Structures are given as C-alpha cells and as structure tokens.
Amino acid sequence: MNLKTKIGKLVLQNPILVASGCFGYGEEYAPLLDLSRLGGVVTKGISLKPRPGNSPPRLAETPAGLLNSIGLENVGVDRFVEDKLPFLRKQKACVIVNIFGESLGEYRKLAEIFNDIDGIAGLEINISCPNVERGGLEFGLKPDSTRKVLETVRGKTSLPILAKLSPNVTDIVEIARAAMTGGADGLTLINTLKGMAIDVNTRRPKLARVIGGLSGPAIRPVAVRMVYEVARKLSVPIIGAGGIDSTEAALEFFIAGARAVQIGTGLLIDPRLPLTIGRELAGYLDNQGLKDIESLVGNMLIEKSKRRKE
Numbered sequence: 001m002n003l004k005t006k007i008g009k010l011v012l013q014n015p016i017l018v019a020s021g022c023f024g025y026g027e028e029y030a031p032l033l034d035l036s037r038l039g040g041v042v043t044k045g046i047s048l049k050p051r052p053g054n055s056p057p058r059l060a061e062t063p064a065g066l067l068n069s070i071g072l073e074n075v076g077v078d079r080f081v082e083d084k085l086p087f088l089r090k091q092k093a094c095v096i097v098n099i100f101g102e103s104l105g106e107y108r109k110l111a112e113i114f115n116d117i118d119g120i121a122g123l124e125i126n127i128s129c130p131n132v133e134r135g136g137l138e139f140g141l142k143p144d145s146t147r148k149v150l151e152t153v154r155g156k157t158s159l160p161i162l163a164k165l166s167p168n169v170t171d172i173v174e175i176a177r178a179a180m181t182g183g184a185d186g187l188t189l190i191n192t193l194k195g196m197a198i199d200v201n202t203r204r205p206k207l208a209r210v211i212g213g214l215s216g217p218a219i220r221p222v223a224v225r226m227v228y229e230v231a232r233k234l235s236v237p238i239i240g241a242g243g244i245d246s247t248e249a250a251l252e253f254f255i256a257g258a259r260a261v262q263i264g265t266g267l268l269i270d271p272r273l274p275l276t277i278g279r280e281l282a283g284y285l286d287n288q289g290l291k292d293i294e295s296l297v298g299n300m301l302i303e304k305s306k307r308r309k310e
C-alpha cells in the first residue's frame with residue numbers, strides 16, 4: 001500500500017509524524033522505534049538562545065488530557081545543530097525543525113541559519129505556544145502578525161514551511177488564510193488549547209504558571225473540527241494533530257481533510273504508536289477499497305443538503 005503523501009513541496013514516505021515537544025530530539029525514543037520509519041520527526045521548538053523553560057510543576061494530568069507549561073525549554077540553535085541534528089541524520093529521520101522566536105528578527109535569523117544546513121526536510125513555524133511571555137501565541141492570534149511571520153521566514157528560506165496554528169482563536173480559517181498568504185506550504189493544526197486545573201486541597205493551581213496548554217484526547221473533537229473547516233474553505237495541505245491515540249483517531253483527521261497527522265501526547269503512553277497506526281492505516285485503506293491515502297483525504301460522506309446548512 002502506497003502511503004506516500006505531499007504537503008505542498010514536502011514529500012513524506014508516510015503520513016504519520018511525531019509532534020513537536022513530545023519527542024525531544026529523538027534520542028530517548030531511538031532505542032524503542034526505528035526513526036527512519038516515521039513520516040517525519042518534528043523536533044522540540046528551537047530558539048536562537050538556549051531556554052531553561054518555566055519553573056515546575058509544569059505538567060498536570062486532566063481527564064483525557066495533559067496540561068503543560070514547559071515554556072519552550074530547548075538547547076538553542078547552536079547546540080541543536082552541533083549535537084542533536086547529527087544524531088537525527090544518522091538515524092535517517094525525515095527532520096522537520098520546529099522554530100520559535102520572540103520577535104520577527106529572531107524568526108528571520110533562525111530561517112536563515114537552517115536554510116544553509118543540510119539534512120532538513122522542512123521548518124515548522126511555531127506561532128502558537130501559550131506558555132511563554134513573548135513571541136509564540138502573540139503572533140498567531142491575529143491574521144496580520146501571522147502573515148508577517150510567514151513572510152519573514154519565507155524571505156529567508158527555500159525549505160518547505162509549515163505554519164503551526166493555535167486553536168485559541170475565534171476564526172481559524174482567517175488565520176489559516178493569512179499563513180498561506182504569507183508563504184506557508186502547509187499548516188499544522190492544532191497546538192494546545194489554553195487551560196488550567198486547581199488542587200482543591202491546597203487551593204493552589206496545579207501548574208506553577210497557573211495557565212497551560214491542554215493536549216490529548218480531550219482536544220481531539222476541536223482539532224478535527226478545525227481541520228475540517230480549514231480544508232473545506234481553503235483546500236490547503238494540512239497536517240492534523242490533537243489527541244491522536246489510536247488508528248481510529250488518526251483516521252478521523254484524514255477523513256476531515258488532513259494529508260498527514262502528528263502524534264504528541266499519545267507517545268507518552270505508547271512510544272511505538274506511530275508505527276502501529278501506519279500499519280493499521282494500510283489495512284483500513286485496503287478494507288475500504290481505497291488505493292492510497294490521497295483517496296481518503298477529505299473523503300467524508302455527508303448529504304449535500306446537510307453540507308449546505310453547516
């Protein structure tokens with residue numbers, strides 16, 4: 001079964017990727033699964049300078065989800081290129097580097113640096129992190145600033161670029177349109193939803209930073225809806241993410257209109273989940289009489305009259 005998929009000019013051998021921040025730089029996972037068999041490895045968000053992240057506690061479990069406020073802890077671009085990227089290359093992983101800046105200038109510089117480095121398949125532009133004081137979500141909430149970040153990155157690199165969008169907006173379609181106008185090759189939908197939890201015995205927030213980002217199955221219906229809305233209105237290449245913990249969950253995203261999916265929180269329960277989903281996806285296509293992944297993307301059966309009423 002041919003599972004090859006294309007996100008603009010980014011060609012992936014299969015449509016199952018691992019999501020930024022849930023796979024580090026691949027080192028801890030490499031003994032558990034063959035990284036070359038993944039559709040892609042999206043790295044932890046990389047910034048110009050190393051970042052220590054936020055103070056703990058910065059993880060809290062919720063019903064069907066996980067709250068995090070990591071705050072983009074990472075080794076910084078220099079150490080990433082020197083120490084981490086060679087390992088990923090050696091594993092023959094398809095590497096997509098997730099980048100994050102506090103200003104347009106920082107996004108520009110990062111795009112410039114990665115444009116000159118071999119062995120990178122693409123960049124994912126994080127304009128959607130809810131856990132930092134400056135940058136991140138600040139850019140991704142408005143169409144204008146979204147477009148500007150994408151234009152800035154586009155101006156400095158010929159690599160395929162994906163805009164990673166936030167669900168914490170009123171109209172995801174207008175942000176998606178702005179990202180594509182700015183020069184994105186495709187979109188990753190979605191980053192985490194803002195949330196919080198309180199320990200009622202201590203009356204303290206469960207996260208030191210009080211508010212964090214919610215991931216896991218709890219957010220899946222929101223993510224599927226956003227993929228569906230953007231795919232229908234804009235017909236642009238989409239990578240879906242949000243609460244994928246099984247093959248059935250991944251299939252929802254393809255049927256809603258995603259050309260690939262990313263698995264994040266689900267990896268914390270089963271690190272080999274992407275490979276299982278890849279295998280079961282091929283079986284599903286076969287059973288449904290579909291010849292490839294392309295035939296499944298956006299192939300939702302819905303009565304015409306209902307579609308008009310939406």
Ligand SMILES: Cc1cc2nc3c(=O)[nH]c(=O)nc-3n(C[C@H](O)[C@H](O)[C@H](O)COP(=O)(O)O)c2cc1C
Pocket residue numbers: 019020021022044045066068070072098126129164190191192214215216217219241242243244262263264265266
């Ligand atoms: C602990 C943690 C760290 C994350 N770090 C990043 C990050 O550095 N950059 C980014 O764009 N998204 C980051 N994310 C968001 C995920 O990549 C993903 O978009 C989100 O968690 C939804 O998918 P999931 O429900 O499968 O986890 C992080 C998520 C978690 C749970």
